[in-house]
Every structure is written in structure tokens, then in C-alpha cells.
Amino acid sequence: MQDQRRVHIENIQPQLNNGQNFIKRITGQKVNVTADILSDGHDVMAAVVKFRHEKEKNWKEDRMHETGNDAWAGEFVVEKQGFYSYCVESWVDYALNWQYGTLRKIKDNQSVTSELLEGAEYVKALYGKATKPEKDYLQKLEKLFSNDASYDTAIAEAMSDKLKDIFKKYPAKILSHQSAELRVYVDRQKALFSTWYEFFPRSASSEPGKHGTFKDCEALLPRVAAMGFDTLYFPPVHPIGEVNRKGKNNATTAMPGDVGSPWGIGSQYGGHKSTHPELGTIEEFKSLVNAAKAQGIEVAMDFALQAAPDHPYVKEFPQWFKWRPDGTVQYAENPPKKYQDILPIYYESADWKNLWKELLSAALFWVEECGVRVFRVDNPHTKPFYFWEWLIAEVKKKYPDVLFLAEAFTRPKIMDELAKVGFTQSYTYFTWRNSKAELTEYVTELTRSRQKEFFRPNFWPNTPDINPFPLQGANEATHLQKYFLAATLSSSVGIYGPVFEYMVSDAIPGREEYMDSEKYEVRHWDWKKENKITTLIGKINKIRRENPSLQQTNNIEFCDTDNDQLIAYYKYDDDRENETLMIVSLDAYYSKQGHVKIPLHSLGINQGHNIVVTDLITGNSYHWDKEWCYIELHPALPFHLFKIQK
Numbered sequence: 001m002q003d004q005r006r007v008h009i010e011n012i013q014p015q016l017n018n019g020q021n022f023i024k025r026i027t028g029q030k031v032n033v034t035a036d037i038l039s040d041g042h043d044v045m046a047a048v049v050k051f052r053h054e055k056e057k058n059w060k061e062d063r064m065h066e067t068g069n070d071a072w073a074g075e076f077v078v079e080k081q082g083f084y085s086y087c088v089e090s091w092v093d094y095a096l097n098w099q100y101g102t103l104r105k106i107k108d109n110q111s112v113t114s115e116l117l118e119g120a121e122y123v124k125a126l127y128g129k130a131t132k133p134e135k136d137y138l139q140k141l142e143k144l145f146s147n148d149a150s151y152d153t154a155i156a157e158a159m160s161d162k163l164k165d166i167f168k169k170y171p172a173k174i175l176s177h178q179s180a181e182l183r184v185y186v187d188r189q190k191a192l193f194s195t196w197y198e199f200f201p202r203s204a205s206s207e208p209g210k211h212g213t214f215k216d217c218e219a220l221l222p223r224v225a226a227m228g229f230d231t232l233y234f235p236p237v238h239p240i241g242e243v244n245r246k247g248k249n250n251a252t253t254a255m256p257g258d259v260g261s262p263w264g265i266g267s268q269y270g271g272h273k274s275t276h277p278e279l280g281t282i283e284e285f286k287s288l289v290n291a292a293k294a295q296g297i298e299v300a301m302d303f304a305l306q307a308a309p310d311h312p313y314v315k316e317f318p319q320w321f322k323w324r325p326d327g328t329v330q331y332a333e334n335p336p337k338k339y340q341d342i343l344p345i346y347y348e349s350a351d352w353k354n355l356w357k358e359l360l361s362a363a364l365f366w367v368e369e370c371g372v373r374v375f376r377v378d379n380p381h382t383k384p385f386y387f388w389e390w391l392i393a394e395v396k397k398k399y400p401d402v403l404f405l406a407e408a409f410t411r412p413k414i415m416d417e418l419a420k421v422g423f424t425q426s427y428t429y430f431t432w433r434n435s436k437a438e439l440t441e442y443v444t445e446l447t448r449s450r451q452k453e454f455f456r457p458n459f460w461p462n463t464p465d466i467n468p469f470p471l472q473g474a475n476e477a478t479h480l481q482k483y484f485l486a487a488t489l490s491s492s493v494g495i496y497g498p499v500f501e502y503m504v505s506d507a508i509p510g511r512e513e514y515m516d517s518e519k520y521e522v523r524h525w526d527w528k529k530e531n532k533i534t535t536l537i538g539k540i541n542k543i544r545r546e547n548p549s550l551q552q553t554n555n556i557e558f559c560d561t562d563n564d565q566l567i568a569y570y571k572y573d574d575d576r577e578n579e580t581l582m583i584v585s586l587d588a589y590y591s592k593q594g595h596v597k598i599p600l601h602s603l604g605i606n607q608g609h610n611i612v613v614t615d616l617i618t619g620n621s622y623h624w625d626k627e628w629c630y631i632e633l634h635p636a637l638p639f640h641l642f643k644i645q646k
Contacts, residue, residue, distance in 0.1 A: 007045065007090045007177040010036045014453045015182045021420040022183040023453040025078050026192045030574065031184055032075045033064075035088045044097040046171055047090035049074035050178070054083040063168065064088070078186040081400040085183055091176035095122045095167040103159050116145040116154050122167070129170040138166070190230070190374075191403055191424045192456060193551040195487075195541050196300065196494030197229035198464070199525075200518050201237060201279050202259065203498075208524040211259070214280035214288045220527055225295040227534060228541025232292055233300040233376050233494065235464065235519075236262040237285065239269035239276050241308020244331070244341045248521050249508070252340055261519050263304050263378065264341035266311020272362040286370045293371070300405070301366055304378035305359055306332060306342045313358075314343065320355050322346040347384050360391050367399050374403045377423070381408040385421050392422035405458060409466070419455040425492055430459040430485075431468050436567045436586060440558050443489050443569075447554045457553060459486035460494045467514045471500075472507045477588035477635035479503055479533055484639045487540050488582045489569070491553045498525040501533045536617070543616045543641060548573035549580045557602055563594030566631060570599045579603070581613060581642040585633035595628040605646060613642035 012035045014023045025031060033049045047064040064074035078084050102115045123138040123145070130138055141163065144154040157163060204212030204220055217234075224232055245260035247253055254260060262276075269277050275285050289299045307313050309329070313320055321329050321343055332339040349355055366372040380388055395402050406423040408415050409431075419426050433442045446457055461482040462471055470478060479500060487493045498504070499514065502525070506515040516523075544550045549571040559568040559581070568583040585592040600607060607627045614621040617637065633639065 005175050005177045006039050006043075006092050007175075008038045009047075009088050009090055009177055009179045010038070012088055012179055012182065014450070016420060016450070016454060019180060019182045021454065022083070022185045024191075024424075024456065025184055025186050026189050027079060027081060027186055028077065028189075029186075030075050030077050031084075031086065032073065033086065033088065034067075034071060034073045035064075035179070036070050037064075037066075037072045037088070037090045038070050039092055043092045043094075044100050045090060046093040046096065046168070047072050047074070047088060049076055049086060050089055051076045051084055051086040053080050054085070055080075061089075064090075078184060081186050081188060083183050083185055085181045087179045087181045089173070089176055089178040091171070091173045093167070093171055094174060095125075095172060096164070098122055099158065099164060099167065102155075106155050106159065112155060112158070113148065113151070116151075116158065119158055120145040123163075125172065126166065126170050130166065134166060137162070185422075187403065187424060188401055189551075190298070192491055192553075193544075194231050194425070194458070194492045195229045195544065196231040196233050196458070196460075196492070197224050197227070198233040198235075198494065198496045199498055200262070200464075200523070201234050202262075202276075203518060203523045203525060204527075205524070206527065209522075211278045211522055213278070214275075214284040218288050218291045221292055221295045221297060223527060225297055227538040228545065230297055231300050231374060231494075232297050233374075234302060236265055236302045236304050236378075237275050237279055238262070238265045238272060239267040239274055240264055241267050241310050241341055243309040245308075246341050246520055249515065249517060250520060258520070259522055261341060262302075263306065263519070264308040264339075265304060265306060266308045266313065268310065271307070271312045272305075272359075273365045282369065289371050298374050299372060300374035300376050301372050302378055303363060303375040303404075305345055305383060306378075307345065308341055309343055311343070313345075317351070317355070317358075319351045320345055320349050322348075344382070347387060356387060356390065359387075360394055363391065363395055364398075367395065367402060373399070373401045374405070376405045376407055378407050380406045380418055380423065381410045381414050385417055388418065388423070389421035396422075407463075416451065416455060419451075425456045425458045427463075428457045428459060428490075430457070430490070431461060431463075431466055434470050434586075436564050439485065439489070439567060443556065444558070447556055452554045456492065457490050458492040458494055459490040460496070461486050462496050462500050464496050464499075464514070464517065464519050467505060467507050467512050469507075469512060472505050472512075474503070474505060475588055475635075476503065476532060477638050480536060481584060481586065481588060481638050483533075483537055484540060484582075484641075485567075485584060487544060488550060488571070488580075488641065489553075489556070491544075491551050495537075498523075498527075501531070501537065502529070503533070539617060540641070547578050547580055547616075547643065549578045557599055559599055560597040561594050561631075562628075563592060565592045566594045566596065566633070568596045568631075570602060572602075579644040580616075581640075581644055583631055583633070583640045583642070585635070585638040588635055588638065591632060591634045593630070593632045596631050597628055598624065598626075600627055603644065603646060609646070612645040614645070616641045616643055 048061040050059040052059045062074045062076045064072045120142045123141045144150045201217050202212045204216035240260040241264040245254040247258045292299050329343050332342040332344045403424040405425045406418045433439050555572045557570045565587045570581050572579045610625045
């Protein structure tokens with residue numbers, strides 16, 4: 001195919017899979033775009049980043065600049081939720097090329113009478129685009145460039161930045177080349193910054209031995225808000241299956257009075273569009289959601305697409321499950337774990353279209369009827385990627401505020417793929433990263449590789465499914481370390497609450513599972529109890545809300561220390577108006593001393609320049625003017641959270 005264009009555009013970043021997937025931002029963030037732009041010869045080139053929201057017809061442009069070696073950079077700000085398209089357009093700019101070449105000849109003391117006549121043609125071509133003052137100026141230039149008597153004045157004007165700016169403002173774009181379009185999805189701020197608290201509603205009662213209700217949960221909202229959590233996540237609140245119900249500690253046979261696992265969804269009382277009768281009605285759940293909003297808290301629902309053997313789906317839509325030759329259904333398995341109380345949904349069903357529509361309607365029910373805008377999705381990696389891509393897109397098409405957290409502890413590329421197809425946030429391997437080397441390597445991967453464009457991590461020290469070995473029998477300092485690291489390394493953090501804050505960590509021997517797990521029984525917690533952990537969690541969460549540097553994940557730089565039991569990292573917001581320095585002792589039993597190397601270059605200062613660092617936990621301030629500063633931390637308070645003032 002013949003093509004007269006002279007410009008080639010290559011290696012546009014950021015992009016995923018040649019544009020097959022979209023990158024992610026939140027409202028108000030920048031998209032920094034780079035590209036390699038090439039042309040033959042030595043002519044002056046120009047380029048712009050073009051962008052528009054999906055509901056806009058016209059493109060907006062931001063001028064790109066060359067950064068060296070044919071690399072170009074530009075940026076744009078995303079202001080609204082939804083999809084934006086963006087691309088790069090480039091051309092040989094003949095007007096600027098004329099000005100550049102003429103200036104070089106002038107500096108070489110060459111006569112440019114002929115070039116000025118050529119310039120008159122370039123300025124005349126802008127009359128139809130220019131404002132009236134600009135047109136008056138251009139008409140003046142046309143006369144100057146055509147008048148030999150005004151030669152000195154003419155060349156001065158030809159060299160002027162004023163003329164250059166007008167040429168840039170109204171480019172001719174002759175034979176321009178536009179790249180393929182790429183996409184960015186823009187979410188609300190909570191997609192990037194959120195603080196999650198999980199508890200089981202059935203354990204919310206203040207009376208020992210009594211099943212909790214949604215009303216009991218409402219009574220706990222002030223406590224959750226006071227601790228600084230903005231997202232309250234509940235395990236499934238649907239009716240629990242009675243067939244093959246699990247007993248305590250995952251026993252295959254339930255005893256009388258055993259309440260079963262809330263993830264075994266569905267019974268004679270309903271399925272995914274119903275609430276467990278002992279928790280309360282749909283109206284009472286809606287009341288809880290509204291009461292939480294009044295406290296600045298969003299209720300996150302567990303979206304677990306699976307069915308107990310007595311779920312209404314099994315009887316009404318048997319084709320949605322895979323039946324074996326003997327007439328039974330294979331229950332769910334994740335060796336060595338077995339879930340006899342759960343039937344996996346068969347996504348390869350011949351009736352898959354109706355199945356997908358029904359599952360979408362289950363999500364939309366809670367959005368439309370109860371005002372839910374956050375879902376924690378159970379085991380999304382065991383369902384087809386294309387199903388999630390479709391369902392999430394359909395929900396967000398109508399309700400762009402809805403967020404989806406992927407609960408997938410699985411292989412890295414699968415976790416990445418779930419994020420690429422639309423999940424807003426993702427669980428991570430943080431739960432198993434403990435040493436300085438492990439934490440540094442993992443966070444660097446999240447924030448420096450291409451993952452930073454699509455994978456939003458949510459750091460959880462524990463979950464009802466995971467009682468990690470370092471927390472088993474751990475002391476107070478270990479719990480404080482884990483929460484502080486989670487809350488300051490990542491902008492989104494969560495805990496399985498009462499178990500963590502009260503240091504309940506007895507485990508099934510040799511396994512990362514809780515003994516007497518709340519997944520299988522009602523527990524009673526002293527919700528009025530406060531301790532050092534609850535107090536410090538509340539303080540850390542408050543500091544996160546007040547410091548934009550902690551409300552994002554990617555702007556992070558690890559600092560050198562001379563003690564491997566001390567980890568230090570510097571964070572900053574996009575405008576570098578808020579800068580913080582975190583230093584953590586990883587030893588939960590002994591004091592640790594050492595020196596931390598202050599990131600002077602990133603701070604834009606030299607050694608000898610005095611800075612004030614204020615520990616936002618204790619209120620103590622220090623004056624530092626050296627590159628290496630002394631630190632001592634004790635298990636009683638194993639971290640510093642410094643705000644930097646230069």
C-alpha cells in the first residue's frame with residue numbers, strides 16, 4: 001500500500017497487549033504518555049497526545065516534547081469516570097522547520113531575503129485560524145517579510161518566540177500520522193485508596209451465644225468509623241445451605257445447632273438475591289447500608305458464585321451444574337481442601353447465556369435494590385476470564401461507581417489477567433512477604449513494572465481463610481508491624497478485624513488456617529474492648545486520610561539502611577506537596593539501631609540542608625541535616641511515620 005506520510009510512531013506507553021486491555025487511573029490523575037517518533041532527514045517534527053472521554057465527540061490535545069534520541073513525552077488529565085481513548089499524532093511541521101532553518105542561517109550571517117518571502121506564505125496561511133489580535137500581528141509580519149527596507153526588524157520577528165508560539169497553536173499537520181487508539185478506564189478515588197474492615201455479621205451480637213443480626217451490625221458502625229475504616233466487608237449474607245452443611249472446624253458432618261459456612265449459599269429460604277433469615281430482611285440490610293453511608297462507610301458484599309446442594313438454582317436450573325453418570329454433582333475442590341457443601345457452577349453449560357444473565361442480575365439486584373457499590377469477589381480465578389470481563393463491563397456501564405475486589409491467591413499471571421479484564425483491586429502476596437528483601441522486591445515489582453498500570457494491590461495481613469504462620473502465636477509487635485507495613489506500603493489495606501486486633505491466632509497444626517474458625521461457627525467478641533492495637537490502627541488510618549502521599553501506591557522509593565532488620569521507604573503525592581518517610585523494625589522482640597539514608601536527590605536538597613521530620617504517631621519532631629541519620633526502634637512501637645518539611 002502506498003503511503004505518503006513521513007512519520008513513524010512506535011512504542012507508545014503506557015499500553016497493555018497492544019491495546020487489547022486498558023490501563024487504569026482515578027479521576028484527577030495524569031496519564032503520562034511516551035512514544036518513539038521517527039522521520040527521515042533533519043526536519044522539525046511535532047506531536048500531540050490526543051484524548052477524549054467516551055461520551056465526547058471531539059478530541060483534546062496536549063503538545064508532546066522531545067526528550068532525546070527520538071523519544072517524546074506528553075500527558076493528559078482524566079477528569080471523569082469511564083473510558084477515555086488516547087493516541088499519538090505526529091507530523092513534519094513545515095512552518096516550524098522554516099523558522100528553525102531561517103534562524104540557523106541568520107546566526108551564520110547569511111542573507112535570508114528569500115526565506116522571509118517564504119515565511120510570508122506561512123503566516124498568511126494562518127489568517128483563517130487566528131484571533132483578531134493574532135491576525136493583525138500576522139498581517140504586520142507578512143508586510144515586514146516582503147519589504148527589504150525592514151530587513152532587520154523582519155529577521156528579529158522571524159526569530160521571535162511569539163511567532164513560534166502561534167505556529168505551535170495552529171499547526172498545519174500536513175501528512176500527519178495518527179497511531180491506533182488506546183484506552184484508559186477511570187474510577188472514583190476509592191478504587192485507589194480504601195481501608196477495609198471485615199467481620200461476620202452473625203458474630204455481631206453483644207450477647208454470648210446469640211446469633212447476630214443486621215441491627216447488631218448497625219450498632220457497631222460507630223466503632224468501625226472511629227477506627228478509620230471506610231469499607232465494611234461482610235462474608236456472604238445469603239441463606240446457608242442445609243444439605244451437606246459443614247460443622248465446626250470444617251467437619252464434614254454438622255451437629256445440631258451448627259450454623260455452617262456462609263459460602264455454602266442457598267437453601268429453602270432463597271439464594272443469591274436473599275438474606276439469611278437469622279440476619280434479617282432485605283429492608284434491614286438496606287437500612288444497614290444507609291446507616292453505614294451516614295458514617296462515611298461503604299458496605300462491601302461478598303459476591304460468591306457457587307451454590308449449596310439445596311440452592312434454588314440446583315432444582316430450577318439443573319443444566320447450570322455438571323452432573324456425573326451416577327446422578328451426583330462433583331462438589332468443589334481445591335486440594336487438599338474439599339467443599340462438600342458447595343456445588344461449582346458449570347460455565348460451559350449449553351444454557352450459558354441465560355446463566356450469565358442471571359448471575360449479572362444477582363449483582364445488579366444488590367446495586368439497585370440496596371445501594372451496594374463495592375463487591376469482594378470470591379475465587380474469581382475459578383471462573384472464566386471472559387465472563388468477568390463481560391459482567392464487570394455490564395455493571396459499570398450503568399453504575400461506574402461500582403468497584404470489584406478480586407479475592408484470588410493464585411498464580412501471578414492469572415492474578416494479572418483478572419486485573420486486566422476489569423477487577424478494580426486485587427488481593428496480593430503481601431500476606432506471605434515478611435523479610436526486608438521480600439517486601440522490597442515485591443513492592444518494587446508492583447510499582448515499577450507494567451503492573452503499576454493495571455494492578456491495584458490491596459494488602460491484607462490476614463483473612464478468614466488465611467492465618468499466616470508469622471501471625472500464629474505472634475506478639476503485639478508483630479501485629480503492629482504487619483498492619484503498619486500493609487497500610488503504608490499500599491494505599492488500600494484490609495484486615496479480618498476482631499481476630500487480628502485481639503491477636504486470636506491459634507491454628508490447625510501445620511496449616512495456615514484458624515482453629516475454631518469463624519467460617520463455621522458463631523463467635524462472640526467483646527466489641528467494647530480497646531487495646532493498643534485498636535488504638536494504633538485508628539491513628540494510622542487517620543494519618544492515611546490526612547496525607548495524600550499515603551493515598552497512592554506507586555510513588556515510593558526504598559531507602560538504604562545499614563541494618564537488614566530496618567526497612568525504610570519514602571512516599572510522595574503526584575505534586576510532591578506531601579512527603580512521608582516510613583521506617584520499620586522487623587524485629588518484634590528486640591530493639592534495633594541503625595542509620596537510614598535520606599533520599600536527598602528525590603527531596604531536591606543537598607546534605608547540610610536542614611529538614612524537619614515529625615513523627616505523626618508520637619508527635620515528636622527531629623532536625624536532620626545529614627544524608628545518613630540515626631534510628632532506634634523498640635518493639636513497643638516498632639515504626640516511625642515521618643512527615644517531611646523542607
